[in-house]
Amino acid sequence: MIALSHITRSFQVGDQQVTALRDINLDIGAGDYVSIMGPSGSGKSTLLNLIGLLDRPTSGIYRLDGGDVTTLDDAQQAKVRSEKIGFVFQSFHLVPRLTAAQNIELPMMLAGIAPHERRQRVAKLLDNYGLAERADHRPDQLSGGQRQRVAIARATSMQPAVLLADEPTGNLDQSTGKEVMNLLEQLVEQNVTLILVTHDPVIGSRALRQLQMVDGQIVSQSEREE
């Protein structure tokens, strides 16, 4: 469903050209579980942002569900993000003044879904992620693990086909990180495509498909041996 061909992304920093991605060719099918690893600055986040339509390639073509999405305008890309893509970030990115429930509701509110349906879905998500008691708590009243669960609930509220997670366990201790990973992997079982950027080789090796990036290029791919 995700098809990248000859994707290059370079940044102009002063009068210097920094190339973050070099000629990336990548196909990811529906329901795939992919981890991306590699040293800092190798372009993992840049690749993930590109797949999430938060960024545009300098050259190359990106097809999502068969259609070229690189040529879409801002509003069209936003619609694709809203309907097909969910993000989970290292630093959670919850809106501090909103409660857990309101944070989960946010993507549905932006999409213009009717309030009563939103309430139903939020209640179900809070329940699924063990947050029912925390519904009215604001992010600063939640633990790191709880915050990341709110973020995952939010990312899945629009039932996206693709979930993009950039170091989702980076700010969590080991056991909490494991919990979060279990939640994400449950989504894979529900046929969600999960693309995970991580520095942790233990976590990375759990993915069915593992990509190694160095200096803007995918240098090796491996499948998880069962």
Place this chain on the structure above:
Amino acid sequence: MRFADVMQFASASLRGSRTRTLLMMLAMSIGVASVVVLTALGEGARRYVINQFSSLGSNLVIVFPGRTETAGIGPGMLLGQIPRELSLDDAQALLRSPAVSRLAPLTVGSSQISQGALNREVVVLGSTAELLEVRHMQLGQGQFLPRGDLHNSESVCVLGAKIRQTLFGSQNAVGSWVRLGDRRFRVIGVMAAQGESMGFNTDEIVIVPVAAAHMLFNTSGLFRILVEARHRDLVEAAKRDVESIIVQRHHGERDVTVITQDAVLATFDRILTALTMAVGGIAAISLAVAGVLIMNVMLIAVSQRVKEIGLLKALGAPAVQIRKLFFAEAILLSGMGCLLGLALGYAGSILIGQLYPSLPVSPPWWAVLAAFGTALGTGILFSVWPARRAARLDAVTALAGR
């Protein structure tokens, strides 16, 4: 995104920074309140003048001797003649005009009035029975001047309320006799207390038949003729008729000045409306200042909430949506400031009205609308830039908080 959600999201983010929001609303409301109060004062002054004029009488055409316009110097003046005076017969003749319903000739002089051992200086007004209606005056007791012949010099008088009080105290004045100069007059009525109107205190005058006043002061000329037109639309016709009748009677000499109440009123009205608008305009500058403040606050909000904006984009909000959210915030902010300002302004106007009861202070509707419009307008205008700036943020950099 639904409208209700936009408003709710915007108001939640305003509540998120309470102090800043309150300060902004205060700035906006002071602007609006000052427009409302200042224009209310201006409008109050305008209405005060109009009230004063209408208490003078309605549809009035006022005739006075001598030509005040500089334009025409008649041959009579070149020959050194003093302008012919206005006589009682001139006044009588004006009734020939079909546009004139009634009139009251006026002579004024001052004299000593005495009753027993009490005496004082008073203004004596010589006129006719019609004065009461033409000048919209109120009689307190007894009767007003007798109707009939203009030349009737019967020695009767009507006292102003205050004069009656000084001369008679608690005693009954009607039917008593007073001395004016060297003549005795019978008191036939007392005016109701009215207070000042157009700089003329009717409580401190004595009114006698115009012919009696002429004898008292040994004159025959009139100070004014107050002419009432039959209808508002006939005021101009009455003015023309009055002029032509007088010119005819004065052998072709245009030696009177005829003004209409409306013309004078219109001039005052124009001046005071312009004044009100000017004052309101100056106050509106403070609204523009409030607008700049709003822009500043919104820019701060944008830079403080860069991550949130990045997040909204990641969650599927297009640029248009982000703009809308910031717009809604600015509109809510200025709208609430506006309402608060209107409340403050009205409270201020009511307070001023209470302190100066004679001034009919009330903010004119156009000023209220203009204040509201300007406040909302500046709020929106000055949030265009911050909103666009927010919408144009790059999602990735914004999320990184860079």
